[in-house]
Amino acid sequence: MAYEQRFDGRGMTELRPFKAKAGIVRRADGSAMFQIGDTVAYAAVYGPRDLFPRFLQDPSRGILRCHYNMMPFSGSGERIRPGQNRRAKEISMVTEKALLPVLDLSEYPNAVVDVFIELPQTDAGSRCAGICAASIALADAGLSMKDMVSAIAIGRIEDKIVVDVNKKEEDYEGGMADIPIAMLPRTGELTLLQMDGELSKKDLARAIEAAKGAVKEIKEVQRQALKDKYEGDRK
Amino acid sequence: MNGSNGSQKDEIIKFLDRGMRFDGRKADEFRPIEIEYDISKNAEGSARVKVGSTEILAGVKMEVMAPYPDQPNQGTMMVGAELLPFSNPEFEAGPPSIQAIELARVVDRGIRESKAIDMAGLCIAEGEKCWVVVLDIMTINDEGNLIDASGIGAYAALTRTVFPKYEDGKIDYKAKTGKRLELSRVPVPVTVIKIGRHLIIDPTTEEEKAMDSRLTVTTDEKGIIVALQKGGDQPLSQEEILTMVDLATAKAKEIRKLFA
Numbered sequence: 001m002a003y004e005q006r007f008d009g010r011g012m013t014e015l016r017p018f019k020a021k022a023g024i025v026r027r028a029d030g031s032a033m034f035q036i037g038d039t040v041a042y043a044a045v046y047g048p049r050d051l052f053p054r055f056l057q058d059p060s061r062g063i064l065r066c067h068y069n070m071m072p073f074s075g076s077g078e079r080i081r082p083g084q085n086r087r088a089k090e091i092s093m094v095t096e097k098a099l100l101p102v103l104d105l106s107e108y109p110n111a112v113v114d115v116f117i118e119l120p121q122t123d124a125g126s127r128c129a130g131i132c133a134a135s136i137a138l139a140d141a142g143l144s145m146k147d148m149v150s151a152i153a154i155g156r157i158e159d160k161i162v163v164d165v166n167k168k169e170e171d172y173e174g175g176m177a178d179i180p181i182a183m184l185p186r187t188g189e190l191t192l193l194q195m196d197g198e199l200s201k202k203d204l205a206r207a208i209e210a211a212k213g214a215v216k217e218i219k220e221v222q223r224q225a226l227k228d229k230y231e232g233d234r235k
Numbered sequence: 236m237n238g239s240n241g242s243q244k245d246e247i248i249k250f251l252d253r254g255m256r257f258d259g260r261k262a263d264e265f266r267p268i269e270i271e272y273d274i275s276k277n278a279e280g281s282a283r284v285k286v287g288s289t290e291i292l293a294g295v296k297m298e299v300m301a302p303y304p305d306q307p308n309q310g311t312m313m314v315g316a317e318l319l320p321f322s323n324p325e326f327e328a329g330p331p332s333i334q335a336i337e338l339a340r341v342v343d344r345g346i347r348e349s350k351a352i353d354m355a356g357l358c359i360a361e362g363e364k365c366w367v368v369v370l371d372i373m374t375i376n377d378e379g380n381l382i383d384a385s386g387i388g389a390y391a392a393l394t395r396t397v398f399p400k401y402e403d404g405k406i407d408y409k410a411k412t413g414k415r416l417e418l419s420r421v422p423v424p425v426t427v428i429k430i431g432r433h434l435i436i437d438p439t440t441e442e443e444k445a446m447d448s449r450l451t452v453t454t455d456e457k458g459i460i461v462a463l464q465k466g467g468d469q470p471l472s473q474e475e476i477l478t479m480v481d482l483a484t485a486k487a488k489e490i491r492k493l494f495a
Contacts, residue, residue, distance in 0.1 A: 025376045026288050027323055038276055042375070044321045067328055072315065072371040073278035073294025077408055079369050082317055083330065116321035116328075118373065120292055121275040 003157040007168045015164040020225035022140045030141025034133035038123035043133035045141040048111035062108030066095040066115045074119050091127045098131050098182040098192035102145045124167040125153040131182050136222050148222050150215035151182035154207040161206045163214050181211040185219040244445035248431040265437040270391050280396030284388035290375040293388035295396045302365040310357020310365040314343035316372040323377040342389050344462035345453035349422035379439035386424035423490050424453040425483035452483035
């Protein structure tokens with residue numbers, strides 16, 4: 001079977017409409033919203049701040065903690081019970097790993113930077129949207145960063161590589177692989193890579209190539225969100 | 236609540252003695268309230284409420300369960316609230332704190348006791364199946380008065396709640412029926428706090444920290460009290476309580492006009 005036409009009519013490398021906004025939570029040190037299609041991610045950053053209990057502290061550098069949370073009413077099926085399930089814990093951990101390489105926390109011994117990602121509405125690609133929002137929020141918090149982190153869910157559906165998988169594609173019952181990727185847009189290095197499904201080495205290379213194009217587009221919107229906020233603040 | 240924030244509290248009282256608050260409001264003045272409906276497509280009903288810069292989201296999911304044995308022909312409602320560490324640097328991750336539980340229960344009581352929802356109408360098959368209305372409140376930015384923002388958001392989300400399709404013992408969440416959840420009453424909570432000898436409504440975070448005591452009064456559109464919750468460490472006199480009820484009833488009447 002071939003996948004010639006995407007369910008929502010998009011081109012194979014076309015992203016859903018996406019947008020970003022910096023500074024959505026006044027009490028946070030940094031915050032942002034990132035929406036792609038019907039997936040909406042909010043991120044709030046608190047810190048660097050003192051880390052307790054003390055035994056968690058690292059005297060050589062600050063640590064990064066991420067918390068990914070789907071709101072109970074955000075999923076397309078049943079209510080999601082509050083509290084971190086195994087999936088949320090794993091995503092929190094890989095999100096941390098996705099963001100850490102751009103940060104320099106050596107100036108903040110014994111401190112923690114907390115990143116809270118909340119999803120009020122989802123339609124696949126939520127961990128990637130969360131990473132995009134978190135990256136803007138970290139910059140909004142004034143932390144020095146080597147690059148933005150941009151992320152996108154790539155899919156293989158039958159013989160096609162598609163960019164920005166939505167829920168209907170994710171649920172496709174034929175040959176499907178779901179490949180969330182986070183990337184440093186400047187160098188093309190990957191900081192998050194996961195895959196569900198079956199994938200050839202050749203298709204993996206195609207997926208990474210496709211992600212490179214997508215993250216360049218996303219990075220521009222992330223940067224613009226920050227510029228809009230700071231230009232707005234100056235006015 | 237007392238002592239730890241002494242100088243700030245003295246300053247707030249000095250202002251109130253001159254009829255002023257830090258943000259320029261009068262004692263009985265609410266911050267601007269904004270209600271935005273249908274903020275989450277996967278919820279059966281949802282709303283965003285801003286009270287000044289305090290912001291919450293409320294969302295409803297409908298579930299089907301066996302009714303409670305003592306009420307075989309009635310559906311039920313559950314209210315949850317999370318004080319997300321996302322929304323306030325002092326909130327911690329983990330299981331709901333006692334403050335979150337209190338918030339959920341105060342909101343729950345206002346809706347339940349006003350009988351806004353026709354629970355018998357939620358029965359699908361007596362003794363076997365009924366709808367459960369599950370309402371969740373998530374805090375986005377806490378700058379005081381989460382209780383009132385949550386109560387307003389809860390009601391707003393419920394007014395937009397549409398039943399999903401239920402067939403052959405299964406819910407199809409993607410197929411929405413046109414059937415709305417009917418609400419017969421409009422419960423609105425208004426929280427009045429006491430600082431020194433002053434009574435003020437819609438407190439900010441700094442006012443909440445300085446409060447001696449607090450009373451949340453939920454009234455319906457007829458002015459009947461449907462829920463009460465006293466908080467804070469200091470007592471309240473009968474006279475104070477009755478004044479607080481008057482203040483809350485009058486404000487609730489104004490807030491009720493905002494519902495679309």
